[in-house]
Amino acid sequence: MLTKNNAKFIKSLQLKKFRQKEALFIVEGEKNTLELLNSAYKVKTILGSEQFLSDNHLIISKAGAETIEVTDKQLASLGSFKSNDKALAVVHIPTEPTYERRGIQLVLDDIRDPGNLGTIIRIADWYGIKSIICSETTAELFNPKTISASMGSIFRINVFRRNLEGFFKEQSGIAVYGALLNGDNIHKTKFDKEAYIVIGNESNGIRETLLSFIEHPITIPKLGGAESLNAAMATAIICDNIFREA
Structure with missing residues (x-):
């Protein structure tokens, strides 16, 4: 269940100062969230529609993230995508990788x-x-x-x-x-x-x-x-x- 405190915290990550303070950022939309789940990024929370969470249960469970089922209206209010009706993720900002001079x-x-x-x-x-x-x-x-x-x-x-x-x-x-x-x-x-x-x-x-x-x-x-x-x-x-x- 999405609480008011959770919603307020996620909305705060729209601002750079809070992203930097919390070392977290948000990913919006079905495609980007699925790309995220197939990457090495560490996911803190997945918020999704009932259908999205059901269809992608296996890959979401592998991520080990907290999951919260939300409505279309809630998703649209949390991020900057008014048309987002599938998913939103809260993600840890990774440490910068080792630089390699190649290609x-x-x-x-x-x-x-x-x-x-x-x-x-x-x-x-x-x-x-x-x-x-x-x-x-x-x-x-x-x-x-x-x-x-x-x-x-x-x-x-x-x-x-x-x-x-x-x-x-x-x-x-x-x-x-x-x-x-x-x-x-x-x-x-x-x-x-x-x-x-x-x-x-x-x-x-x-x-x-x-x-x-x-x-x-x-x-x-x-x-x-x-x-x-x-x-x-x-x-x-x-x-x-x-x-x-x-």
Whole structure:
């Protein structure tokens, strides 16, 4: 049974300060919750409709989480999804994994929009990229909008938060590509199999303090009249070119 105190606590996790204080975040919707249950994340509580809890009894029991049956109205009131009528989970924020320098990795410089971040995580998952390094000013990983936009990919990608200037000073022997307005045509660029791909802020691009680390500036040729591409669109185009001949 859902108590008023439980409901109040879960609603509080919509706010970053409470997520950080409690080291918990919420996952909303049937798809994301099922993706969560198939991951290594530790689940504290599953709230679901009678049908959801019944249909997924085995995988929920394996998670060892508290389960609470709730109504459609209660689910809609607890999270940010007004159309959620299946499930919501309260999840422990994991410790950051050990960093491994391997393959193609995305580096996100000041990506402020959580929806963009979540979509980039989903793109990385599609192309088999295992790690993303985020600047300290990039959107919070466990923002509900980030989780929603990732469509479950957040549970398969290692995401690290770093001071990027310090991070690049520690790296050597690996190519660094950066998405810039004045760069080499990405359609004619041959990418190393191990590389960092730097994607800049939605409005301002890559910070000037990082430009000295970029050995290979790249650009997506503009053929029409659009003023710009958002960060997620640009990331998808770049990734497709990187892996086109993989």
